[in-house]
Amino acid sequence: MLKLNFDVPKKFGTVVIMGLLVGLLAITAAACGSDDEEEAAAPAAPAATKAPAAAAKVEPTKAPPTAVPPKEGGGTLIVANDLIGPRAFRPSVITGGAHSAFGLQDWGMYDFLLRADYSAPPTFGEGGGDGLATEWTLDRPGNKITFTIRDDAKWNCDEGGGMVDAHDIVYSFTESMKEGTKSTRGPGLKTWMESWEATDDRTAVVTLVPGKLPSDWMMAIGNHGGGSIPIVSKKLADLGGDKDLTTFCGSGPFHITSWTSEEEVVAAPVPDNYRAKPNMIDELRVVQIAEANAKVAALKTGEVHMANLPLKFTGPTNDAIDGSWLQPVGKYQPQTVYFSGNYWARTSYGFDDPPKEIFPREGLKADADHPWIGNPDDDESMENARKVRWALSMAIDRESLTRNVFNGLGGSTYTYTDVMPDHERFNPEWKVEYDVEGAKKLLAEAGVPDGFEMDFWVSPDNTAAVDPEAFEAIAQMWQDIGVNASIEKTVYAARRPTLVARSIDIPFAHHTFFLTIDQPKGGSLVPTGGFNHGVELPEEIGQLRYANETETDLEQRIQNNLKMQDYLSHWQLMASTVTLQPTWTVRPEVADWKPHQQAWGMFNSPETVKMK
Incomplete structure (x- = not known):
């Protein structure tokens, strides 16, 4: 016991x-x-x-x-x-x-x-x-x-x-x-x-x-x-x-x-x-x-x-x-896969005054070798990359991770903003069903029917926030849809500079953490001089974070965060999987x-x- x-x-x-x-x-x-x-x-x-x-x-x-x-x-x-x-x-x-x-x-x-x-x-x-x-x-x-x-x-x-x-x-x-x-x-x-x-x-x-x-x-x-x-x-x-x-x-x-x-x-x-x-x-x-x-x-x-x-x-x-x-x-700690390289911000809004032109970032490599990265100047590229990211998320069996990796100590999660499925504000459209055949269909529609190879960074020295075994299991699940993910085990301190520089261009394992449903979200998804999760949101979405820093109305702060989550779920810029206690x-x-x-x-x- x-x-x-x-x-x-x-x-x-x-x-x-x-x-x-x-x-x-x-x-x-x-x-x-x-x-x-x-x-x-x-x-x-x-x-x-x-x-x-x-x-x-x-x-x-x-x-x-x-x-x-x-x-x-x-x-x-x-x-x-x-x-x-x-x-x-x-x-x-x-x-x-x-x-x-x-x-x-x-x-x-x-x-x-x-x-x-x-x-x-x-x-x-x-x-x-x-x-x-x-x-x-x-x-x-x-x-x-x-x-x-x-x-x-x-x-x-x-x-x-x-x-x-x-x-x-x-x-x-x-x-x-x-x-x-x-x-x-x-x-x-x-x-x-x-x-x-x-x-x-x-x-x-x-x-x-x-x-x-x-x-x-x-x-x-x-x-x-x-x-x-x-x-x-x-x-x-x-x-x-x-x-x-x-x-x-x-x-x-x-x-x-x-x-x-x-x-x-x-x-x-x-x-x-x-x-x-x-x-x-x-x-x-x-x-x-x-x-x-x-x-x-x-x-x-x-x-x-x-x-x-x-x-x-x-x-x-x-x-x-x-x-x-x-x-x-x-x-x-929700265990999350960040599909880095999707740097879509044009300027350093909210950080520099006046904002500076920053597009394109070094890590924005929307090419055949990075099918999960979308080019915001190309609608077809954006839609194909979205389907790839959805396929990768759909291929993750969250219930299996909870049962077999965490001994049942946890639960499935689907949001960056940390709104759990049993929360009254959870939108059922945010849920990502486990569907291998559906994931294969999306890959085919995206032009990669046979899958692809990619590197996947899983830090070995941050176990208070990241369980490496969970992400290694996710990499194995991706093999079911033809995606061969090679685990990169670089220590966090050595890899972190690529997060700050916005040059990381491979999916990686990290966590999310928020205390309340209304607090400002997306601080690691906007142009700043510090840590970033490999994603930079366009200004109309990223500004929701800055609006919540000064917004005094509770309900409006919540609505801003729900709008951000709608965007993140639609584009599936990260795959939140299971909770780690x-x-x-x-x-x-x-x-x-x-x-x-x-x-x-x-x-x-x-x-x-x-x-x-």
């Missing part, structure tokens, strides 16, 4: 989403309480609509089995992670992923500017006062947000140490957003953050791009799990040279004592940290184990205490270890762990761990 660490209904999705909404409101509640703040937060909390739900077929229990009480403190916790990347701690060179300094915020080594307190699943938190900012004030007419920085946060280093101040906040954001940055979040922030300044040691002020403040801006700088920039020490950077590039100096409840790329990160607790819990563990080790079978073996032998396994392995592994338990972390297998030596229920399901909150 599966043993889970919280008591939830069978539909994880509804519970987790609503919990995340509570957290978003909780961050708001920690602010100064001005009318402007309430106005800013309101778009992110559509209480009148039902949240999407993901099917889950398990009967959870309320708590991990524990015959032995927790220690008063101490012990070593060993966590398996897909990759331990190179030492790189300067904000402008930190790329995404739990393997880099980007993930050290979740691991308790860096801090977020805004942070919701922990609370047990399914809620997201009750307060927002334990981030580096203790309060904030939004001046909408003046296009500024003012943050008050706490006075009890210290840097965990000798050189470049001392107290965290507003100058550190300003430096971290400015460095992340500067020209040529490799930061995964900096370019996106720059679309609505114009500049930062410290008016004194405890006050950081961001000047906003007029009219560009997104309704969900708090999530971009908080610990909701979508990732934010690490706050680092300006004092360390001021020492010059590359000392700040390779020297760790964080302000979290854990301090790195050693970092060996492709092996492990070792950290020790900081007992006097403002966020420290009583009687924390003595040592945290995060070790690199990428392959699922190796993780299973390490769990069974006790070499690691917890690992995020593909759902196919969670039940059998849990049953094989007496006293172990399963801990779901975060919201479900990130679930960690935890050995019995761990008596308690209260992970923050953030978006991506990464390991987090080591300060809450108690060993037996």
